[in-house]
Amino acid sequence: MVTATVASIHRVTPNVKQFRLRAPGHTFEYEPGQHTTVHFERDGEEVVRPYTPTSRPGTDELTLAIKRYDDGTASVWMHERERGDEVELGDIEGNLHLRDTGRDVALVATGTGITPMMAMLKEYVDRGAGEARFYFGETDQEHVIYRETLDQFDADYGDVHVTYSLSREDWNGPTGHVQEHVVDDVGDELDPGTTDFYVCGVPGMVVETTDDLADAGVPDENVYTEGWERDEVAEE
Template sequence: MPFEATITSIHRMTPRVKQFVIEADDEFDFEPGQHTTVRFERDDPDEGEDEQVVRPYTATNTPGGERITLAIKRYDGGTASVYMHERETGDTITLGDLGGNLTLQNTDEDVVFVSTGTGITPMMAMLKQYLEAGTGETQFFYGEKNQEDIMYRETLDQLATEHETLSVVYSLSEEDWDGPTGHVQDHIEGYLDDLDRDFYVCGVPQMVVDTKDRLDGLGVPDDRVFSEGWEDGEVED
């Protein structure tokens, strides 16, 4: 059921990404990795009536309170992203219940997170959960175009400093730098000697499909690779 919530804080993370802290009257009930939906109406000049807009965004915090954080990238031609970037602290918005398939399956297994762009948002929540409850090693791969677009870099670097079981790899596709470049999924076997792990993948559909194909070629069983599950249908052969 849709419900009202209030934006209590807005922080610019990168030139095109803002993080919103949103509070509601009741405690948010969800598993790390799940998403809510932002809902609003806009004028549809073609139809001459209001259009209901519903867009999913993943909470980057872990549950346990009346607050969630959403990191939203603005796309110039986007509807919901532009709407959210025009909000101000104190504004009321309408959200939907949280749900989704991308959640931690087993905290006793070593895990690998592979993401690009805003696909990092569910990974941040699951990473925090795993560092609290997990018993194994964590490898975090994150791909972006350039350094200024890297989300949660300070947080990830701090977590890697605090947890010796966590290693973070950034790969940039449009900037030459001292670190890895190109597609982030191309670096998986270069950093992992042992592929007997659970893999969590999130990003644009083509990246998810390519990563799953790569893991399959490396001999990782399908039941050790987790994504939202709808990406294959979005990519044409």
């Protein structure tokens, strides 16, 4: 466990805040895309929730983007934090991280599932040898997390291509479920044999996307998720 201090707080969207956490004297080492856990006590019981850093490893800082849910426990607690407050962080681990920066990648996310993808995109921009296609689904433009950063990546790097799909707003871009646009690109912009697909979001979206990619001819070994989503869907 590491004790970190809230160094700054930035509102990213109406319901998402970005927290920059510092732990002087400690170096956070991890694979971009992996998650840490926030630990605190509520009503005499320990609460543990996973959050993924969007920052790069190798420093004494982590940046977490956290969406507030009105009926949430950890998200509400984090949104109540102020600069100078302390936060207990667990080990950084998880299945989502870049496997091979020599291959093309497709990063697919909805909602706060964008956080591991942002970390991996930054890593790929620095080390990747192919093309990165970033697909992000949200309800409307107001709630698109890190849009300015993604637009800048798209504009500055010829091998980075960003697609937004909105499900509840009529606009001049793609609409509907984001995975539909990913599957449409398989065989065209996305070679199913030479592209690695990374998927993160609500469990139903992750399962649907992996199934649709399989139907489109993408080998299972080229698709990466956290790995627990199908069990979660089965329990619903």
